[in-house]
Amino acid sequence: MVSWPPWRADRVTCIACGTSLPRADAREYDKHGDRWDRGEKEFEHLCKPCDRELSRCPRDGVEDLLCELGDGLDQAEFCARYMAAVGDRRRELEGHGRRE
Numbered sequence: 001m002v003s004w005p006p007w008r009a010d011r012v013t014c015i016a017c018g019t020s021l022p023r024a025d026a027r028e029y030d031k032h033g034d035r036w037d038r039g040e041k042e043f044e045h046l047c048k049p050c051d052r053e054l055s056r057c058p059r060d061g062v063e064d065l066l067c068e069l070g071d072g073l074d075q076a077e078f079c080a081r082y083m084a085a086v087g088d089r090r091r092e093l094e095g096h097g098r099r100e
């Protein structure tokens, strides 16, 4: 038996909770934070409950930041640097967003 449309048969796994669900019911998660730029990307998937719990905070470059910070640091140092870097970014964002 052929299932149609073909994507109905695709199952994906939620990267947050591990639930297997039909691709059609999943939300695409783009680790680059821009799921509208499809390019040649492969998307990961989230189930809807996990997608709802996602932070919608700006996260431009956060994965890059994690990679940058992550080399050879122990966990405490990594966290300290991460918090410092994120704090800088937040201050920048708040600075830009404020209207006086």
Ligand SMILES: [Zn+2]
Binding pocket: 014, 015, 016, 017, 018, 019, 046, 047, 048, 049, 050, 051
């Ligand atoms: Zn999930």
